[in-house]
Amino acid sequence: MLYLTKRLGGLALTLLLCACAVVNISEEKTALSRNARWAMLPVMNHTETPQAGLRAETILLPLLNQRGISDLVSYPASLNRDSLLTNNEQSTLEEAKRWAREQGIRYAVSGRVDEWRYKVGVDGEPAVGMSLIVWDLSTDKIVWSAVGGKSGFSREAVSAVAQKLLQQLTTRLPLSDNASEIAK
Numbered sequence: 261m262l263y264l265t266k267r268l269g270g271l272a273l274t275l276l277l278c279a280c281a282v283v284n285i286s287e288e289k290t291a292l293s294r295n296a297r298w299a300m301l302p303v304m305n306h307t308e309t310p311q312a313g314l315r316a317e318t319i320l321l322p323l324l325n326q327r328g329i330s331d332l333v334s335y336p337a338s339l340n341r342d343s344l345l346t347n348n349e350q351s352t353l354e355e356a357k358r359w360a361r362e363q364g365i366r367y368a369v370s371g372r373v374d375e376w377r378y379k380v381g382v383d384g385e386p387a388v389g390m391s392l393i394v395w396d397l398s399t400d401k402i403v404w405s406a407v408g409g410k411s412g413f414s415r416e417a418v419s420a421v422a423q424k425l426l427q428q429l430t431t432r433l434p435l436s437d438n439a440s441e442i443a444k
Contacts (some may be wrong), residue, residue: 262443263281264430270337270358277380280410280422281408281411281425282408282409283406283407283408283409283411283425283426283428283429284407284408285404285405285406286406289358290403290434291434291435291436291438292348292403292435292436293366293367293432293435293436293437293438294327294328294330294432294435294436294437295330295331295348295437296363296366296367297331297367298331298332298333298365298368298369299332299335299356299359299363299365299367300320300321300324300332300333300369300370300378301330301335301348301353301356301357301360301368301369302317302335302339302340302352302356302370303316303317303320303370303371303372303373303390304349304352304370305372305373305376306311306372306373306374307373307374307375309373309376309377310374312338312376313372313373315373315440316371316373316376316390316426317334318373319419319422319426321334321431323347323426323430324369324404324430325379325421327430327431327433328435328436333365334443335356335359335360336359339352339356339444341357343437353370354368354369354438356370357397358397361395361397365397366396366397366398366399367394367395367396368392368394368396369392369393370395371390371391371393372391373388373390374389374390374391375387375389375390375409376388376389376390376418376422377418378418378438379411382389383413383417384411384414385408385413386411386412386416386421387409387411387412388409388410388411388418388422389408389409390407390408390409390422390425390426390427391405391406391407391408392405392407392429392430394433404433404434406429406430406432406433408428408429409425410424410425410428412424433444
C-alpha cells in the first residue's frame with residue numbers, strides 16, 4: 261500500500277510539472293491609461309507553424325478588451341506579413357507603428373511567438389512561448405514587456421495553452437483609469 265501511495269504521489273507531481281509555466285514581466289512603476297487609444301500591431305511568428313502570430317492576436321485582442329481597454333484598434337490587414345517568406349519583420353513593425361501614430365494612438369501592443377506546437381512524443385503535449393511589448397508611441401519607448409512559456413496536458417489544444425499564457429501575461433499589465441496614477 262505504501263508503495264502504491266508513493267507511486268501515485270510521484271505521478272501527481274509529474275503531471276503537475278508537465279503543465280508548468282515560466283513567466284517574466286517588467287515591473288514598471290507608471291500605470292498605463294486604459295482610456296487612451298491603443299493599437300494591436302502584428303505579433304511576429306518565429307515558429308514553423310503557419311499564422312501562429314495571427315492566432316495569438318485573435319486571443320490577445322479580447323483579453324485586452326476584458327482588461328478594460330475599449331478603444332483598441334487592430335492594424336490594417338495590408339500590414340500583415342505572417343508568412344514563412346517574410347524576412348524583414350522589423351520594417352513591418354516600424355510601418356505598423358507609423359500607421360498607429362498617424363491614427364493618434366498612444367499605446368501599441370505587439371510581440372512575437374517563439375513556440376506554438378505539440379511536442380513530439382507519445383502524449384504530444386501542447387507548448388507555447390511568446391513575448392509581449394507595449395510602446396508609448398509619443399516617445400517610442402517600451403513601457404511594459406512580458407515573456408513566457410507554458411506547456412499543457414496531452415488533451416489540451418495549443419490555443420487553450422496560449423490563452424492561459426496570454427491571460428497570465430496581460431493580467432499583470434499595469435492599467436489604470438487615470439494615466440498619472442502610479443501602479444502598485
